[in-house]
Amino acid sequence: MLVTAPIRNNRQFRLFWLSSIIFFSGFWAQLVVLAWLAFEITGSEFAVAGFAAARFAPLLFGPLGGLVADAANRPRLLMLTNLVALAIGAVTALLASFDVIAYWHVLLSGFLIGMTQAPLQPARFTLLMDIVPRDEFSSANALNMAAMMGSRI
Secondary structure, X not given: OOOOXXXXXXXXXXXXXXXXXXXXXXXXXXXXXXXXXXXXXXXXXXXXXXXXXXHHHHHHHHHHHHHHHHHOOHHHHHHHHHHHHHHHHHHHHHHHHOOOOOHXXXXXXXXXXXXXXXXXXXXXXXXXXXXXXXXXXXXXXXXXXXXXXXXXX
16 A cells, blocks of 8 residues: 555545645744744843743643543644634734734743644544544554654755
């Protein structure tokens, strides 16, 4: 079986995979931009590390996020968490555009976006099991990880 079988054979996976490329590209870009903004505001590498800590600390709630992902409608959860992250990003962009942003805004944005990631990541990965036949799961997972890691470029 070819690795690309889930893309060819499954419209739901094809859409999910394309959304993964877009989502993870935005995820990595947002991470870089907010870290850069933390440095621009403070001029401190320590502040960038503080942002990174605030951004990734909510992932410690991953097991709770997994419980939420298991109990919720996964596609709706993905849409909701992405919309919340979009709203947080939009507010942060507006604050930066009007030159009224402070470092604590960047920390809060990072933390809140991280909170959306706690249920989002388990939901994304378990949704694969819902939309891909068992015999194509390995290929679908590899393609999903390629989208995630390839979007870093």
